[in-house]
Amino acid sequence: MNDHWIVNYGSLLLRGVGTTLSILLISALLGFALALLVALARMSRNLLLAKLSLAFTSVFRGTPLLVQIYVFYYGLGSLFAQYPLIRGSALWPYLRDGYWYIVLALICSVGAYVGEVLRGGLRAVPRGELEAASAFGMNRRLVLYRVWLPRAIRLLLPTLAGESVMLLKSTALASTIAVVDLLGAANVVRAQTFQVYQPLLLVAAIYVCLTFIIEGLFGLLERSTPLRRESAAPGSRAAWLFWRRKARASG
Secondary structure: OOOHHHHHOHHHHHHHHHHHHHHHHHHHHHHHHHHHHHHHHHOOOOHHHHHHHHHHHHHHHHOOHHHHHHHHHHHHHHHHHOOHHHHOOOOHHHHOOHHHHHHHHHHHHHHHHHHHHHHHHHHHOOHHHHHHHHHOOOOHHHHHHHHHHHHHHHHHHHHHHHHHHHHHHHHHHHHHHOOOOHHHHHHHHHHHHOOOOHHHHHHHHHHHHHHHHHHHHHHHHHHHOOOOOOOOOOOOHHHHHHHHHHHHHHO
């Protein structure tokens, strides 16, 4: 087996790994932030906001990711190219680059899928803990960021790990719009060296290693924040104090 292609195209493959990781990190950070907004909007008492967020999740969960990428890249990209004002602006180098369209598609996809996951996690947090936090003078924003959201995320860590792995695999679709990510670099190697299987096997091994890293990081996070067992007594100190105060008042 001729392995000289690894030496000749090693730098290209490394750049592909860097592109894949940058797509993954940007999409994950902004996608999870969007997911939180989607989850809160879905639970909002504002009917219009709830309906709009429902429409967003329905569209992006109900259509294939590849179709969304094509719509963004070929649809929006072609639309922007028709306006000389946009083509002459400082944003044009970014608007014609497929990299940012794949990032945009992945952010929207993560926001839709993880938004529904977060909504379920937020609903799973015991109501007593939220009431206890409010009884100690926390406003709604503090309750959300100090009690409600951390508890929900801890409950959802295994699911979020799976979503992150799915996002990693979805980054491979960047090669369909001429972005030289990890798979795109492997395709260049295959086209120029006629090595059919070896580049793909190497890419598969790299994806497996990245998957182990993601799962290891989430596993470390789970072990560092052990999940408290629910019992008849309240699970948090704030909830316990609130429960004791109510018991004294009723006694």
